[in-house]
Amino acid sequence: MTSIEVRNPLTGQIDHHLRPLTEAEVTATVDRLRGAAPGWRRSDRRKPLAEFGAAVAADEELLAALIADTGRTVESRLEQQIVRGLIDRWIRDAPDALRPPEEMGAAQPGIVIAGEAVPYDVVGVISPWNFPLLLSLIDAIPALAAGCTVVVKPSEVAPRFIEPLSRLIPAGLPLTIIPGGAETGAALVPKVDALVFTGGVPSGRAVAEAAARAFIPAFFELGGKDPAIVLAGSDLDRAAHAILWGGTANAGQSCQSIERVYVESAVHDEFVELLADRAGKVGLTVEGGPVGPFIAAGQADVVAEHLADARRLGARVHTGGRIEHHGGGLWCRPTVLSGVDHTMKVMTEETFGPVLPVMAVADVEEAVRLANDSGYGLSAAVFGPDERAARAVAGRLEVGAVSINDASLTALVHEGEKHSFKLSGLGGSRMGKASIQRFVRRRAHLINRSSEPDPWWHR
Structure with a gap:
């Protein structure tokens, strides 16, 4: 052979x-x-x-x-x-x-x-x-x-x-x-x-x-296309910190990575500013930062396609946004997008890269509807003004595990029984x-x- x-x-x-x-x-x-x-x-x-x-x-x-x-x-x-x-x-x-x-x-x-x-x-x-x-x-x-x-x-x-x-x-x-x-x-x-x-x-x-x-x-x-929901009244700095890690650890190459973020309109702009500020300070491993390269070269092509599609349809790039070449490897800096919607591949298809598209929603009902508008149902994250509010939203999501006031906890916490939903x-x-x-x-x-x-x- x-x-x-x-x-x-x-x-x-x-x-x-x-x-x-x-x-x-x-x-x-x-x-x-x-x-x-x-x-x-x-x-x-x-x-x-x-x-x-x-x-x-x-x-x-x-x-x-x-x-x-x-x-x-x-x-x-x-x-x-x-x-x-x-x-x-x-x-x-x-x-x-x-x-x-x-x-x-x-x-x-x-x-x-x-x-x-x-x-x-x-x-x-x-x-x-x-x-x-x-x-x-x-x-x-x-x-x-x-x-x-x-x-x-x-x-x-x-x-x-x-x-x-x-x-x-x-x-x-x-x-x-x-x-x-x-x-x-x-x-x-x-x-x-x-x-x-x-x-x-x-x-x-x-x-x-x-x-x-x-x-x-x-x-x-x-696969997964994990959503994060940020409600008005949440600790936005905490949410930005957690979601940034959840979406860019291992350069986003994790099935439980946060791949789309829904934020209530009242706090959307402030959240995007906090997230972009944090993301812009996170470097690549070739610079001494934590974000590594694409492990499979073909994954860089998928991410590039999703970013090009988002730009063409009107998304705004706040940080990152392109594939970089360093020493022959392929890299992408933590990327924050706004002005996104479900016509874009970056919101509906598995990206598997360090990309965080943030969409404004009118209220909890719209956030839940959009979070469930996916063929995937692996896990999710919810940030609320208190645990009760966050868990009320978590109970409506069509996923197997929900991190409450944190993100991507299933990467580290393996004791909680869960099932994968949908595909x-x-x-x-x-x-x-x-x-x-x-x-x-x-x-x-x-x-x-x-x-x-x-x-x-x-x-």
């Missing part, structure tokens, strides 16, 4: 090549993991998981590879920290989450119901390029804690971390990271027993069809204790403790 060229996001140069696994190699990998499944299911899984977490959090080679994959440092360090916390949390929470329910009586006299959780033998994970480490492991770790073996196929756009991460997997931990592109992912789907996919909607549809043909359960976290995903929650239930089936034990014949038996 032909090797895959990998572009360096900082230099724009091809400096790495990836040899994808063949279909036969994918099959052999899954078969090996399937053979390890019974022993792993019966083992004490805490020690190898803890060993893995400690190694991931401390390894400098892994950090260097993540930085090379993405061109940014702050978020790469954060990925390592979050993964360590993720592993610690599942070591703590998995036993309780998987504990069988207490026995209960059935409606039929003499019958008692007990049960157990039965993990899938092999779980497949197909993960994207924007947070290569975290999104490779956010589902793999609870699956391992549940007693499954796991094979992860990360994106071919950011694969440098695969080798150093693989070296950190302790003996006995049935986790395998495999390199490859779309063909490798397609080969993986029909061989595993359950699947988790994180990525874009078109790819997600194709994977869902393949999983349906294989007749396996599949769980999807797809943003399908299947059980990847957050909260309930998320581990995706990786087990429930077996019921129906126990007859009566000494008498059942009345429905043949006589």
Whole structure:
């Protein structure tokens, strides 16, 4: 199979090549993991998981590879920290989450119901390029804690971390990271027993069809077009600060990034001024600032198209607003737009860049209507004069999670159970204790403790 060229996001140069696994190699990998499944299911899984977490959090080679994959440092360090916390949390929470329910009586006299959780033998994970480490492991770790073996196929756009991460997997931990592109992912789907996919909607549809043909359960976290709503009476400085981070962290290349902002007219101009002032002070990493390059070159083209469309239709650019070239990499400064509406791509299509279009709305009703006017429903943010007002609005939004008087908290807070709405995903929650239930089936034990014949038996 032909090797895959990998572009360096900082230099724009091809400096790495990836040899994808063949279909036969994918099959052999899954078969090996399937053979390890019974022993792993019966083992004490805490020690190898803890060993893995400690190694991931401390390894400098892994950090260097993540930085090379993405061109940014702050978020790469954060990925390592979050993964360590993720592993610690599942070591703590998995036993309780998987504990069988207490026995209960059935409606039929003499019958008692007990049960157990039965993990899938092999779980497949197909993960994207924007947070290569975290999104490779956010589902793999609870699956391992549940007693499954796991094979992860990360994106071919950011694969440098695969080798150093693989070296950190302790003996006995049935986790395998495999390199490859779309063909490798397609080969993986029909061989595993359950699947988790994180990525874009078109790819997600194709994977869902393949999983349906294989007749396996599949769980999807797809795109987002997260709205933020700012009500009159809110702390505008706080809102501007939070929304700026929520829309430009990781250069806006996050599914839960704030991608559109609705502000009540009475405070719109003041908010835009505050937001633009803050945004103008946030630099690129090549200047010592926090905003990194576009990881995938094609994403810069999408952002450029959205900005050109917005300008053509009358949007005003307050900061940023163009693609910049530095050292061969592609960058965009935090961009604040006003004078926007839903005729513009930047308000209706996933931008996936550090762009914050701000639209004035007459009242709460218009803000809610426009926020819900989207095919996506991942998450949102609401800023209000008090918590009660903000939560009243949050309860009307067609999304899975709402940050109240903050933004994009789902990037950091993983304990709250939520579902993706609309095209943003399908299947059980990847957050909260309930998320581990995706990786087990429930077996019921129906126990007859009566000494008498059942009345429905043949006589």
